[in-house]
Amino acid sequence: MRGCSSVSEAEKAPSPALSRTLSRLRARVFPSPTPVDSPAPLAGEGRGERARRRQQDLTKWAITTPPFVFLTAFFLLPFLLVVAASFRYPGEFGGLAPLLPLLGAPGKDVGLTLETYRFFFGDLTYAEIFIRSFLVAGLTTLICILLAYPVALLIARSPKKRRDLMVLLVILPFASNLLIRVYAWIIILGPLNLLYTPYAVVIGMVYVHLPFMVLPLYTNLEKHDPALLEAAQDLGANGWTRFWRITFPLSLPGIFSGSALVFIPVLGMFAIPELLGGTGDILVGNLIKEQFLDNRDWPLGSMLSIMLTLAVLALAGLAAWAARSRRGEA
């Protein structure tokens, strides 16, 4: 008992204000359904509260550790390998040149180099492909939003028992392979004289990524409280105002997550431009694939994918900053 009370004293030691800030911070890092930022526990209920909290912490660890380990093992480490590869020389027949001179032939390119980066920034050809890819990805995302919004709204406003069927229909195309569906577009677009044009690439991209926009939008729209719309109607708002002032602002998180799910995969997609695109339709994905398969220049391919990751991160950062500054205004 003595030990316990001393611990509880130690926990109570920081000033109430500080501990409140700390617990609020914790609540933000680990959001939990029960409010954590309650005032410091009273002496009487301290023990049960602490046990409960320890239990909670344990649960948090149990829940967050596996994804953390997974992401470290399958995202962070491979990414660091890619970063390391971008500073190496390409191997003679693909792969990487040896790191240590004694393992390779003397006088050959071994060790680390900035050559690949110099090569990339030395001419505008690659930047042009990056810009073009971002334009295609942006256009695809925009069209996906325009097409997906009415569908998601329709599903969200349908009677409950019909919704599941409609969601099932949205994800039904995944039942067949991506390449088969793209090949089907070859048959459709051929007679329309659209095959092997930039339009075909955008059509293919929109088609493949549309469900990734519909689903997050639907999950968002489904949660809207109809009472809000009724209240607005009672106050005299017409249909358009109700949509624009209530539904749309509330659905922004759905639009953002859908956009991320569409924009980023489009940048890496190489099958669609290759099958549907014409002679000028090369995107970053094709460029990276080419370095690894046709050209066997792993460092260049690694560097290009790092550049792509950085560009996407920069864009995401920019969007987050814009959203925050707007929220600040409001």
Added chain:
Amino acid sequence: MKNLSPQRTRGTQRKSFYSVFLRALCVLCGSLLFSLSRADDVLHLYIWNNYISDQTAQRFEDYCRCRLKQDYYSDNEEMLAKLDAGAVGYDILVPTGNAVEALVRRNALRPLDKAKLPGLKNIKPEYRNAWYNPGNRYSVPYAYTVTLIGYNKTKLKELNLPTDTWALIFEPKYLEKLKGRVTVLNSQRELMGAAMIYLGYDIQDRDPAKWEQAKELLIRAKPYWATFSNSTYIKDLAIGNIWVAHGYSNDMYRAQQDALAARRPFAIGFATPREGAVLAVDNFVLHQAGPRPDLAQKFMEFMLDGQNAADVSNLIGAGNPNAAAIPYIRSDIAGNPAIFPPPEELKRLQMIRDFDAKSRRTLSRMWTEVKVK
């Protein structure tokens, strides 16, 4: 009592589920044991898709009383990458010349025991002793393709265009009549190689100034092409969407047969341009880590037999380096100079050799420029 009956049904259901499950497990274990007991007599091939006919495979299995297991790749690079990543268990690989060279340099191949391969005498002298394999120490040539021009015979006759020159896919004066009806390979070595050949250079030439000329040639011709295509041109030619395609002889043969089978109102032809072309020879080699070199050599000797060797030509229209196979090959295939280049034409064919990393990078940038412009 009434309450009990559904439970009992559920009980029996569960029991029957378990019994089915157990029975399935037994079958699975049994088949696993069975396959393990036969495991020592399996030959593993890592090979291009659709490169050995089922009948040939069956015949070999009967002959050696073993099993033939095939894994497929669609690209030399894919195979090299998988082996580099440590794939083992393959006895035989079927790389193209430049990939044989890569494998030899990596010490990934086992030398052939020629005493066990008397059939090597069947190989035509011009396919023996290739640069990638002096004295056939490591490889047995199996089949080859020529990268050439396939075309819609009927349409080109109508337009009065020549069919035996690379000018058809490079010169605007011809391309004007073919705008949007031409595909070229999406491969920098193949397409740049064709341009180099058209310009009268060697494809092994590393002079950047010559490659620059080739690049300019491609950029000038590009607006007339429909797309870069490595496989869809077979179908596009066969249904008439595309009139001229740069591609492999065996693919052109397939497009020709498909168009025939579908009774199209036109015919597909293909010919080696008179300036020359790229030749790709695929070879059987023994992987260093292969567990059964004995079976593998048996297989190679089996495939050197004329009748067995002929299958690959009859099946996919590939060229055949085996002299003993010629009598067994269908005459329309054996007599096609685009599939079986006559000796004087063979001299104009060049094989692609790998460039060093620096040249590859320079070439890749030119290729990217071609794509962007």
